[in-house]
Amino acid sequence: xxxxxxxxxxxxxxxxxxxxxxxxxxxxxxxxxxxxxxxxxxxxxxxxxxxxxxxxxxxxxxxxxxxxxxxxxxxxxxxxxxxxxxxxxxxxxxxxxxxxxxxxxxxxxxxxxxxxxxxxxxxxxxxxxxxxxxxxxxxxxxxxxxxxxxxxxxxxxxxxxxxxxxxxxxxxxxxxxxxxxxxxxxxxxxxxxxxxxxxxxxxxxxxxxxxxxxxxxxxxxxxxxxxxxxxxxxxxxxxxxxxxxxxxxxxxxxxxxxxxxxxxxxxxxxxxxxxxxxxxxxxxxxxxxxxxxxxxxxxxxxxxxxxxxxxxxxxxxxxxxxxxxxxxxxxxxxxxxxxxxxxxxxxxxxxxxxxxxxxxxxxxxxxxxxxxxxxxxxxxxxxxxxxxxxxxxxxxxxxxxxxxxxxxxxxxxxxxxxxxxxxxxxxxxxxxxxxxxxxxxxxxxxxxxxxxxxxxxxxxxxxxxxxxxxxxxxxxxxxxxxxxxxxxxxxxxxxxx
Amino acid sequence: xxxxxxxxxxxxxxxxxxxxxxxxxxxxxxxxxxxxxxxxxxxxxxxxxxxxxxxxxxxxxxxxxxxxxxxxxxxxxxxxxxxxxxxxxxxxxxxxxx
Numbered sequence: 001x002x003x004x005x006x007x008x009x010x011x012x013x014x015x016x017x018x019x020x021x022x023x024x025x026x027x028x029x030x031x032x033x034x035x036x037x038x039x040x041x042x043x044x045x046x047x048x049x050x051x052x053x054x055x056x057x058x059x060x061x062x063x064x065x066x067x068x069x070x071x072x073x074x075x076x077x078x079x080x081x082x083x084x085x086x087x088x089x090x091x092x093x094x095x096x097x098x099x100x101x102x103x104x105x106x107x108x109x110x111x112x113x114x115x116x117x118x119x120x121x122x123x124x125x126x127x128x129x130x131x132x133x134x135x136x137x138x139x140x141x142x143x144x145x146x147x148x149x150x151x152x153x154x155x156x157x158x159x160x161x162x163x164x165x166x167x168x169x170x171x172x173x174x175x176x177x178x179x180x181x182x183x184x185x186x187x188x189x190x191x192x193x194x195x196x197x198x199x200x201x202x203x204x205x206x207x208x209x210x211x212x213x214x215x216x217x218x219x220x221x222x223x224x225x226x227x228x229x230x231x232x233x234x235x236x237x238x239x240x241x242x243x244x245x246x247x248x249x250x251x252x253x254x255x256x257x258x259x260x261x262x263x264x265x266x267x268x269x270x271x272x273x274x275x276x277x278x279x280x281x282x283x284x285x286x287x288x289x290x291x292x293x294x295x296x297x298x299x300x301x302x303x304x305x306x307x308x309x310x311x312x313x314x315x316x317x318x319x320x321x322x323x324x325x326x327x328x329x330x331x332x333x334x335x336x337x338x339x340x341x342x343x344x345x346x347x348x349x350x351x352x353x354x355x356x357x358x359x360x361x362x363x364x365x366x367x368x369x370x371x372x373x374x375x376x377x378x379x380x381x382x383x384x385x386x387x388x389x390x391x392x393x394x395x396x397x398x399x400x401x402x403x404x405x406x407x408x409x410x411x412x413x414x415x416x417x418x419x420x421x422x423x424x425x426x427x428x429x430x431x432x433x434x435x436x437x438x439x440x441x442x443x444x445x446x447x448x449x450x451x452x453x454x455x456x457x458x459x460x461x462x463x464x465x466x467x468x469x470x471x472x473x474x475x476x477x478x479x480x481x482x483x484x485x486x487x488x489x490x491x492x493x494x495x496x497x
Numbered sequence: 498x499x500x501x502x503x504x505x506x507x508x509x510x511x512x513x514x515x516x517x518x519x520x521x522x523x524x525x526x527x528x529x530x531x532x533x534x535x536x537x538x539x540x541x542x543x544x545x546x547x548x549x550x551x552x553x554x555x556x557x558x559x560x561x562x563x564x565x566x567x568x569x570x571x572x573x574x575x576x577x578x579x580x581x582x583x584x585x586x587x588x589x590x591x592x593x594x595x
Contacts, residue, residue, distance in 0.1 A: 099577075100577055101576065101577065103569055103573045103574070103576060103577075104569075196553045196554055197554050197556075210551060210552045210553065236561060239556065239559040240552070240554065240556060240559075242554065303542065306538065306539055306541075306542050308536075309535065309536040309537075309538050309539045310536075310539050312532065312535075312536045313536050313539060320513060324513075324514075327514065328579060329579070329586060329588050330574075330577070330578060330579075330586050331577035331578065331579070332577070332579070333579070334579035334580065337579070337580065337589050339589075341589060342589060342590055342591070343588055343589040343590065343591050344514070345516070345589075346589045347514040348511075348514045348515060348516035349516050351513070351514050351515050351516070352515050352516040352517060355515070360515060360517070360525070361525060361528060361529065361532075363513050363515065364506065364509045364510060364513055364515070364525060364529060365529060365532060365533070367509045367512050367513045368501065368505075368509055368529070368533070371509075371512075377537075377540050378536070378537075378539065378540070380549060381539040381540040381542075381543060382536075382539045383549035383550055383551055384539075384542075384543030384547040384548070384549050384550075385539050385542060385543055386549070386550040387543070387547050387548055387549065387550040388542065388543055388547060390550060390553075422528055422531070422532055423531060423532065423535055437553070438553055439552075439553020439554050440553075465553075465554070
């Protein structure tokens with residue numbers, strides 16, 4: 001069975017289609033792998049083996065009946081615990097929602113069901129998606145399969161670690177400031193933050209509504225493209241959903257021709273502050289782009305220097321407002337309701353008991369940034385920076401098809417290293433945040449291991465709004481060239497669990 | 498825009514309905530100060546003429562059609578309630594006692 005867990009979604013799909021393996025056998029192989037290694041990795045918060053196997057049986061029966069099956073039918077997937085799944089725990093990594101069972105499915109989940117994907121379980125994350133290491137989960141950290149003493153990135157560290165530990169070939173993440181791309185980078189996997197509005201946010205528990213975007217994660221660019229196409233598309237239940245057709249991401253991933261593609265190297269997103277081994281692998285990837293026929297030029301986006309500051313005003317502002325609904329009245333945790341306390345006191349005790357330190361910090365920061373007297377200086381200025389960042393992107397894309405940078409400034413750091421230093425933690429997202437502020441799209445894919453620590457390095461590819469197919473075009477070609485050079489997938493170099 | 502005081506942090510916690518004890522209040526005040534000092538530079542860069550962007554993709558007045566559809570049943574809506582009574586959410590007292 002071990003060859004099943006190392007296979008791609010595409011490869012499993014072919015075996016399933018040919019009848020060489022059943023959806024149940026594929027699901028069992030992955031559930032067995034989870035049972036074997038997840039005590040060490042802790043990628044999952046919830047597994048419902050009975051549900052997953054009965055779902056696999058339904059899909060096998062449907063295939064036997066001769067029904068037309070989609071490309072991902074019977075392929076297993078790990079779902080980030082921030083997306084509502086009817087009747088299943090959806091904790092967002094928080095004590096606040098420990099016992100919540102959503103009465104509805106997120107649109108992404110509905111689409112996964114429609115594609116006959118087998119959902120294996122819900123993955124660990126920083127509480128309410130706030131963090132870059134998964135250490136802020138109320139249920140304990142996830143460990144990086146490359147080195148169990150290190151973080152798997154965040155907030156979607158569970159989804160990325162599940163892929164890297166061969167517990168699932170596909171995963172769903174959400175990306176507000178890099179929560180899909182940075183975990184992909186530090187685990188040697190692939191992740192895409194689609195254009196804002198390309199994938200419905202209905203049923204995604206909101207962190208910052210103008211920045212949040214669900215997206216696909218996998219071990220290969222083509223698998224990521226397959227999942228992207230399964231979940232993208234207009235949804236009338238999300239008023240910010242884009243009403244346009246979904247481009248053929250899979251065809252783009254398979255094109256493998258970069259001749260004449262204009263690739264912009266963003267001066268502000270590399271060099272100083274980036275680990276030497278990260279910079280070295282990045283420069284090699286730049287050379288590879290050139291040797292594949294791309295035209296690499298340097299571009300400057302000066303306002304990116306202010307992106308992190310703007311982000312840490314806009315995000316807390318939106319989050320302090322979005323998380324106001326967790327008041328312990330209609331669902332979720334309620335604390336201190338002993339008959340002696342007023343509703344206001346119960347709300348205060350509930351929120352103090354239900355939220356961890358990072359969520360508390362950001363709620364207070366957002367409350368501050370939105371207070372009268374500070375609003376213009378902080379929130380208002382941050383929104384202007386957002387305009388400047390969009391203008392920088394527009395200028396860069398006038399001359400380039402895609403932009404590139406390292407995804408994260410360092411490889412995976414050690415668990416505990418930055419836990420009580422918020423600013424050091426925030427710097428992990430320095431290269432990924434501009435994309436969320438401007439609403440365009442980005443991918444991270446592995447480009448090698450840093451020589452000094454042997455840990456994965458990610459390359460970020462950035463495309464304009466609705467240019468998601470360009471990510472797959474550039475990423476697919478680069479990945480093929482790297483696989484040729486290495487002779488194997490980078491995860492083959494990870495130590496055995 | 499210099500420094501946030503401990504009293505201000507206590508006020509923010511009250512506004513945000515977060516019951517925080519004195520020890521933690523000091524810790525949060527210290528950390529918020531560091532963060533605010535670092536993000537305050539946003540006000541240096543954009544001039545009066547730069548418009549604000551609240552949302553990456555401008556969409557205006559997206560409406561759904563005004564048709565009836567089924568929502569949650571009473572039982573479904575109450576299934577996650579921390580406390581309920583007579584088919585309704587039960588909440589702590591709202592008015593202070595005399």
